[in-house]
Amino acid sequence: MARTARATMKDVAALAQVSPKxxxxxxxxxxxxxxxxxxxxxxxxxxxxxxxNLSARGLRNGRSGTIAVALPDLATPFSADLLHHIVDVAHExxxxxxxxxxxxxxxxxxxxxxxxxxHLIDGLILNPIRLEDSVIEHADHLPPVVLIGEVEQxxxxxxxxxxxxxxxxVTRHLxxxxxxxxxxxxxxxxxxxxxxxxxxxxxxxxxALAEAGIDHDPRLEVNPFPWTTAAxxxxxxxxxxxxxxxxxxxxxxxxxxxxxxxxxxxxxxxxPEDVLVTGFDDVEIAAFASPALTTVRLDRRAFxxxxxxxxxxxxxxxxxxxxxxxxxxxxxxxxxxGGS
Amino acid sequence: MARTARATMKDVAALAQVSPKxxxxxxxxxxxxxxxxxxxxxxxxxxxxxxxNLSARGLRNGRSGTIAVALPDLATPFSADLLHHIVDVAHExxxxxxxxxxxxxxxxxxxxxxxxxxHLIDGLILNPIRLEDSVIEHADHLPPVVLIGEVEQxxxxxxxxxxxxxxxxVTRHLxxxxxxxxxxxxxxxxxxxxxxxxxxxxxxxxxALAEAGIDHDPRLEVNPFPWTTAAxxxxxxxxxxxxxxxxxxxxxxxxxxxxxxxxxxxxxxxxPEDVLVTGFDDVEIAAFASPALTTVRLDRRAFxxxxxxxxxxxxxxxxxxxxxxxxxxxxxxxxxxGGS
DNA sequence: CTGAAAGCGCTTACAG
DNA sequence: CTGAAAGCGCTTACAG
Numbered sequence: 001m002a003r004t005a006r007a008t009m010k011d012v013a014a015l016a017q018v019s020p021k022x023x024x025x026x027x028x029x030x031x032x033x034x035x036x037x038x039x040x041x042x043x044x045x046x047x048x049x050x051x052x053n054l055s056a057r058g059l060r061n062g063r064s065g066t067i068a069v070a071l072p073d074l075a076t077p078f079s080a081d082l083l084h085h086i087v088d089v090a091h092e093x094x095x096x097x098x099x100x101x102x103x104x105x106x107x108x109x110x111x112x113x114x115x116x117x118x119h120l121i122d123g124l125i126l127n128p129i130r131l132e133d134s135v136i137e138h139a140d141h142l143p144p145v146v147l148i149g150e151v152e153q154x155x156x157x158x159x160x161x162x163x164x165x166x167x168x169x170v171t172r173h174l175x176x177x178x179x180x181x182x183x184x185x186x187x188x189x190x191x192x193x194x195x196x197x198x199x200x201x202x203x204x205x206x207x208a209l210a211e212a213g214i215d216h217d218p219r220l221e222v223n224p225f226p227w228t229t230a231a232x233x234x235x236x237x238x239x240x241x242x243x244x245x246x247x248x249x250x251x252x253x254x255x256x257x258x259x260x261x262x263x264x265x266x267x268x269x270x271x272p273e274d275v276l277v278t279g280f281d282d283v284e285i286a287a288f289a290s291p292a293l294t295t296v297r298l299d300r301r302a303f304x305x306x307x308x309x310x311x312x313x314x315x316x317x318x319x320x321x322x323x324x325x326x327x328x329x330x331x332x333x334x335x336x337x338g339g340s
Numbered sequence: 341m342a343r344t345a346r347a348t349m350k351d352v353a354a355l356a357q358v359s360p361k362x363x364x365x366x367x368x369x370x371x372x373x374x375x376x377x378x379x380x381x382x383x384x385x386x387x388x389x390x391x392x393n394l395s396a397r398g399l400r401n402g403r404s405g406t407i408a409v410a411l412p413d414l415a416t417p418f419s420a421d422l423l424h425h426i427v428d429v430a431h432e433x434x435x436x437x438x439x440x441x442x443x444x445x446x447x448x449x450x451x452x453x454x455x456x457x458x459h460l461i462d463g464l465i466l467n468p469i470r471l472e473d474s475v476i477e478h479a480d481h482l483p484p485v486v487l488i489g490e491v492e493q494x495x496x497x498x499x500x501x502x503x504x505x506x507x508x509x510v511t512r513h514l515x516x517x518x519x520x521x522x523x524x525x526x527x528x529x530x531x532x533x534x535x536x537x538x539x540x541x542x543x544x545x546x547x548a549l550a551e552a553g554i555d556h557d558p559r560l561e562v563n564p565f566p567w568t569t570a571a572x573x574x575x576x577x578x579x580x581x582x583x584x585x586x587x588x589x590x591x592x593x594x595x596x597x598x599x600x601x602x603x604x605x606x607x608x609x610x611x612p613e614d615v616l617v618t619g620f621d622d623v624e625i626a627a628f629a630s631p632a633l634t635t636v637r638l639d640r641r642a643f644x645x646x647x648x649x650x651x652x653x654x655x656x657x658x659x660x661x662x663x664x665x666x667x668x669x670x671x672x673x674x675x676x677x678g679g680s
Numbered sequence: 681c682t683g684a685a686a687g688c689g690c691t692t693a694c695a696g
Numbered sequence: 697c698t699g700a701a702a703g704c705g706c707t708t709a710c711a712g
Contacts, residue, residue, distance in 0.1 A: 006689095008688095008689055008690085009689070009690065009691095010689080010690095018698075018699095019698060019699050019700080020689090020690080020691090020699090020700095021691080021692090021698065021699065021700085022697090022698060022699085024690070024691060024692095025697090025698090027690095028691085031697080032697075033697075033698090034697070034698095037697090037698090052689085052690075053399070053460065053688085053689050053690065054460060054690095055395050055396075055398035055399040055404060055460045055688085055689080055690090056395075056399050056688070056689035056690035056691090056704090057689080057690055057691075058395035058398075058690090058704095059393070059395040059396050059399050059688090059689080059690075059703095059704050059705065059706085060689080060690050060691050060692080060703080060704050061690085061691075061692095061704085062704080064395060066438070073424070074420055074421075074423050074424040074427060075417075075420050075421045075424040075624070076420075077415075077417060077420070079420075080414055080415050080416075080417070080419075080420035080423075081414075081415045083414050083420075083439070084413070084414040084415040084441065087414060087439055087440075087441050088441065091441075096438050097438065097439050098406070098436050098437065098438050098439070099423070099427055099437050099438075099439045100427075101424065101427050101428065101431075120393065120394060120395045228624065229624055229625055229627075229628045230624070230627070230628070233628065255624075255625075258625055258628050259628055261628075261630065262628040262629070262630060262632075265630040265631075266630075284415070284568065284569055284570070284595075285569055285595075285598055285625065287569075287570070288569045288570070288573065288598050288599055288601075288602040289602070289630075290601065290602060290605040290606075290629075290630040291605075292602075346705095348704095348705055348706085349705070349706065349707095350705080350706095358682075358683090359682060359683045359684080360683090360684095360705090360706080360707090361682065361683065361684085361707080361708090362681090362682060362683085364706070364707060364708095365681090365682085367706095368707085371681080372681075373681075373682090374681070374682095377681090377682090392705085392706075393704085393705050393706065394706095395704085395705080395706090396688090396704070396705035396706035396707090397705080397706055397707075398688095398706090399687095399688050399689065399690085399704090399705080399706075400687080400688050400705080400706050400707050400708080401688085401706085401707075401708095402688080
């Protein structure tokens with residue numbers, strides 16, 4: 001059970017009767033080595049179960065082969081799926097992924113930045129919650145950073161979604177289907193409290209109302225805390241307590257929408273006959289809600305790939321100007337708004 | 341934008357006018373250092389934005405402060421929630437978490453083992469899919485390993501759930517509520533193909549049937565591939581194609597149960613009046629399904645804590661005999677089987 | 681309580 | 697194409 005002493009390059013070199021340098025050349029593959037030598041070295045590595053010590057390599061190279069991914073809450077279906085794709089892409093490119101969760105405690109983002117520096121992280125993919133700029137403050141001590149999601153600064157590479165446009169489009173869809181009193185679950189415009197997601201999607205929602213000549217009614221805007229299915233269910237009760245009647249609900253995530261659907265179903269309110277409902281993200285279960293949920297699809301794979309591409313480019317080109325990539329979205333119409 | 345050169349302990353020592361050793365003592369806090377000296381060193385560290393280089397520390401100590409967590413599929417709500425708790429516990433204890441996904445490709449488990457060794461991982465928490473023993477083969481070259489979930493070997497520390505008992509209990513519950521023809525969605529007993537989860541839960545299901553004097557009917561046992569909501573929906577159609585009528589469904593995960601509910605709802609089959617449905621795991625949305633889902637609750641927090649506790653004990657006690665901890669489960673009765 | 685030296689396991693110039 | 701030496705930034709005995 002005890003771990004036997006690890007073989008080092010020196011051990012391999014001795015067994016293969018070459019110098020450590022030659023072993024290194026074989027392992028990294030950067031320099032041509034005579035085939036017979038390669039074979040001898042590889043046989044020795046196999047015999048000794050040699051695996052290069054990446055701490056040593058990292059110390060020497062200043063690179064660790066690890067990137068960090070920081071997401072607010074891993075248990076959120078959207079985050080989980082995004083992480084899945086990022087890990088997939090990272091492994092394809094030969095990077096390990098270290099995971100950080102930022103929503104659990106205040107100050108977590110700062111802590112992770114310090115951690116990122118300490119662990120010789122080669123890059124950081126960060127989905128910020130709120131204070132984007134705080135992290136960037138010491139950017140000159142940081143490895144390359146790519147921000148993803150709703151980002152409101154321009155100092156860093158970023159992969160964006162047009163949250164405002166998407167919220168506008170899905171609200172327009174509800175208006176086209178006849179809704180006039182549309183509740184916004186997740187909307188919040190308190191600058192110091194609301195997340196960027198909350199504010200941008202609320203703005204898009206109001207854009208659509210304004211276009212249609214509908215005054216927005218603050219009583220129809222409710223922000224569950226936290227953004228869980230349970231809190232969304234409670235939010236619907238809060239709307240009722242305000243006496244705010246509605247003929248549609250635009251929820252700012254699918255998780256929120258599921259809570260809304262649950263309450264409406266439990267009450268016998270029919271969806272879509274009595275109330276239309278939409279979500280955001282198109283997580284797997286959206287299509288299997290009862291009824292199937294109209295939502296905004298964000299391409300998580302594209303998200304992961306673009307983020308990684310920017311990160312790798314930044315690793316080689318530290319001083320290029322920051323770039324922004326926008327990932328497209330698409331409104332997916334399902335039964336919860338009457339189907340296609 | 342360019343990263344300025346990082347400060348080292350030598351730089352800090354020079355600025356604080358002490359030796360590098362003293363800086364090290366202040367940073368690690370293992371040896372008493374005079375308060376004035378501590379203050380001077382800390383001021384110097386702050387001024388230089390000093391963060392210790394963990395590659396160097398790892399190389400020197402043979403420890404990296406990082407554990408790896410390997411899960412089959414991060415996008416699964418159960419895995420995502422489990423990871424959330426593991427990350428939480430790990431950070432409390434000062435460990436970083438590196439994430440590995442094993443289901444995406446065959447051979448991933450082996451690859452991760454090699455990666456774990458290379459990255460100087462201090463420990464590995466692994467939720468195996470199938471070939472538990474393959475990973476253990478070279479255990480003497482591995483850091484401490486804790487297996488979690490359904491584990492069918494005894495060479496390693498492990499945190500178990502009594503899957504068979506839980507499946508038996510939830511099937512009993514269905515029988516008590518009057519079900520006689522109970523479909524098992526996720527059940528499979530093909531030794532070379534089925535996962536441990538699939539086989540153990542199927543065994544528990546059959547235990548309960550046998551107790552009640554009900555013969556098990558292979559036509560009622562169906563295993564969606566993969567274990568997604570979409571595949572579960574298709575599985576219900578497959579049952580119909582076989583002409584297998586049922587008055588209850590025991591699904592082996594909540595994700596599978598949601599697919600079952602969706603199909604039944606879409607058809608106008610009433611749950612629980614016409615068909616009873618149960619899930620497994622008690623993920624967040626289980627309580628918000630339509631109707632709310634009866635399921636087996638597994639305490640993910642306890643899972644994470646026990647796994648970490650075993651791992652840390654193993655780090656200090658390499659040669660103690662392997663231990664097993666079993667995490668309790670509980671059947672949560674909701675509307676999908678008629679409620680409490 | 682603090683200093684000077686050695687070494688963890690790699691890789692990168694520098695020679696041959 | 698391969699060897700011998702030096703050094704990445706820490707920490708651990710060894711002295712004082």
